[in-house]
Amino acid sequence: MNVLHKTPDLADAVLATLAEIPFPSVDADRPSTLLTRCPAAGVTPLHDAPALAKVAGVGHLHIKDERARMGLGSFKALGAAYVIARDAEVGNANGRTYVTASAGNHGLSVAAGAQAFGARAVVYLADTVPEGFADRLRSFGAEVVRHGAIYEEAMAGAAQAATDNDWALLSDSSWPGYLDRPYTLMEGYLVLMREAVAQMPSPPTHIFLQAGVGGLATACAAYARIAWGDTPRIIVVEPEVAPALYASIKAGAAQVTEGPESAMGRLDCKAPSLIALKGLARDADDFMLISEDEGAAGSAVCADAGFPTTPSGGAGIAGLLAAGTSRADLGLTAESRVLVILSEQAS
Numbered sequence: 001m002n003v004l005h006k007t008p009d010l011a012d013a014v015l016a017t018l019a020e021i022p023f024p025s026v027d028a029d030r031p032s033t034l035l036t037r038c039p040a041a042g043v044t045p046l047h048d049a050p051a052l053a054k055v056a057g058v059g060h061l062h063i064k065d066e067r068a069r070m071g072l073g074s075f076k077a078l079g080a081a082y083v084i085a086r087d088a089e090v091g092n093a094n095g096r097t098y099v100t101a102s103a104g105n106h107g108l109s110v111a112a113g114a115q116a117f118g119a120r121a122v123v124y125l126a127d128t129v130p131e132g133f134a135d136r137l138r139s140f141g142a143e144v145v146r147h148g149a150i151y152e153e154a155m156a157g158a159a160q161a162a163t164d165n166d167w168a169l170l171s172d173s174s175w176p177g178y179l180d181r182p183y184t185l186m187e188g189y190l191v192l193m194r195e196a197v198a199q200m201p202s203p204p205t206h207i208f209l210q211a212g213v214g215g216l217a218t219a220c221a222a223y224a225r226i227a228w229g230d231t232p233r234i235i236v237v238e239p240e241v242a243p244a245l246y247a248s249i250k251a252g253a254a255q256v257t258e259g260p261e262s263a264m265g266r267l268d269c270k271a272p273s274l275i276a277l278k279g280l281a282r283d284a285d286d287f288m289l290i291s292e293d294e295g296a297a298g299s300a301v302c303a304d305a306g307f308p309t310t311p312s313g314g315a316g317i318a319g320l321l322a323a324g325t326s327r328a329d330l331g332l333t334a335e336s337r338v339l340v341i342l343s344e345q346a347s
Contacts, residue, residue, distance in 0.1 A: 001289065001322040003326045003330070004286065005329070006287065010250070011281045013253065014248065015278065023275070023279055024186050024187075024218045024279040025183060025186065026222050028194040031078065035078065035082060035191060037085075043195050044195065045199075046063065046065070046199035046200065056320050058337070059334060059337055060337040061317075062200060062338065063307060064192060064339065064341045065307070066192060066341060066343050067346075073105065074108075075105075076344075079106065079172060080098075080100070081113030081188075082185065084113035084116075084119060094117065096119045096168055097167040098110055098114050098120070099123075099124070099162050101154035101158040102123050102125060103129060103212070103269070104129075104265060105266065108140065110123060111123065120143070121143065122167065123137050124146075124148075125137075125144060125147070126153060127149050134146075151270075152269075158171070172213060173269070173272075173273040179275065182215070182275060186219045186276070189215060193224060197224075203228045204337045205331070205336045205337050206331070207220070207235070207339045208338065209236055210341070210343060211238050211245055212268065212312075214245050214273050216341065216343065217236050217245075217284070218275065218279035221236075222279050222283055233286070233331055234283060235284070235319060236286070237315050238287070238290070239259075239262040239268060239290065240290060240291055240292075241259030241260050241262045241268070244269055244272040245272050246289055248272050250287075254271070255272075256270060257271070263292055263296065265312060266343075267315060288319050288323075291322075294321070295318050297318060298319075298321055301314075301321060302317055302342070308345075308346040309346050310347055312343065313342055313344035314342065317340050317342075
């Protein structure tokens with residue numbers, strides 16, 4: 001486990017390189033209103049987990065449980081489906097083809113949104129994605145295309161297909177020239193944090209947020225700052241083999257990283273979303289890397305406590321448990337009130 005404490009100098013360096021990139025949205029009203037129209041919509045629970053709090057050595061541990069979100073098994077249900085619903089509002093979804101790459105649940109959100117609004121979904125998967133997931137995508141009517149060895153190669157294939165066929169590219173990441181849809185997509189994630197703010201008995205002292213390209217983390221961090229100001233310490237948790245945000249903050253500019261495949265597959269992203277990087281450079285306090293063993297230990301502890309999830313879904317809890325000798329530096333004490341997101345169901 002490694003921890004990088006963000007300094008004003010590091011934040012300013014990153015922000016200076018991203019002057020043309022928007023900060024993430026903090027307007028939760030529109031997605032909250034639109035997504036409540038979905039028949040599968042519903043508020044997900046916030047659990048008080050005293051047994052896990054004891055294991056972690058903190059006073060309270062609150063778990064925002066996204067495992068049953070809209071019947072899709074993860075927070076990602078709030079993202080791409082919301083973008084497609086926005087398009088449907090103005091008559092631009094029916095008959096349209098949306099193409100994306102996915103390392104997991106984002107593809108399901110695209111597929112479900114397309115199915116609900118009369119559109120078509122094409123999802124590019126890298127060779128590392130299990131065929132069982134491909135079958136689940138097909139059950140929502142999506143066409144699956146295998147392309148490349150890693151997620152980034154699948155994303156390149158999806159982007160090329162969008163250009164070649166005049167399809168709508170719907171990625172959960174952002175880069176220069178591709179900002180509008182991911183900005184809207186991340187706005188959908190605000191729904192879960194708005195719920196958590198309303199459900200929390202009092203503001204947390206710490207929030208541990210897992211990150212791949214960073215969409216979930218940045219939406220939650222941005223809304224937490226609106227709701228609670230500087231009160232919570234926000235820690236972003238990534239796999240040490242995919243340190244996209246950590247490396248970018250440390251270098252003072254967006255970085256493309258390299259590393260082996262991570263068992264935290266939904267977090268195994270080697271380059272950050274630029275909107276997410278900008279938001280987290282402003283809103284996060286610390287960036288933490290956890291090992292594969294620490295990620296596995298986190299999901300095992302979750303399962304033992306009655307919250308089965310994947311190493312990706314439990315990575316925030318894994319970061320809290322792995323804090324170890326950095327507890328004092330992170331301000332963690334026996335009185336701390338910690339909020340984490342359980343982002344997906346066990347596979």
